[in-house]
Amino acid sequence: MSLSGPPLSPRELDVLAQVARGCSNAEVGRRLSLLPETVKSCLRCAMRKLGASTRFEGVVATR
Numbered sequence: 001m002s003l004s005g006p007p008l009s010p011r012e013l014d015v016l017a018q019v020a021r022g023c024s025n026a027e028v029g030r031r032l033s034l035l036p037e038t039v040k041s042c043l044r045c046a047m048r049k050l051g052a053s054t055r056f057e058g059v060v061a062t063r
Contacts (some may be wrong), residue, residue: 003053003058004027006049007049008049008050008062009042009045011042012042012043012045012046012049013046013062014032014033015028015032015039015042015046016030016043016046016058016059018031018060019043019055019058019059020059020063021061025039025040027044043055044057050062051061
């Protein structure tokens with residue numbers, strides 16, 4: 001995991017915060033009024049920026 005790199009967008013941080021609460025992509029979408037495809041895209045971008053290969057790694061790197 002990379003702790004330096006491009007900063008996460010506010011939306012990526014919002015999505016990761018919901019994932020950290022244990023929400024599924026569908027639940028994140030409902031809570032943030034996003035389509036499930038948008039949630040997946042935000043997670044992919046955030047994880048790429050963080051160098052994370054799992055949702056858990058993404059959350060840990062963000063914290």
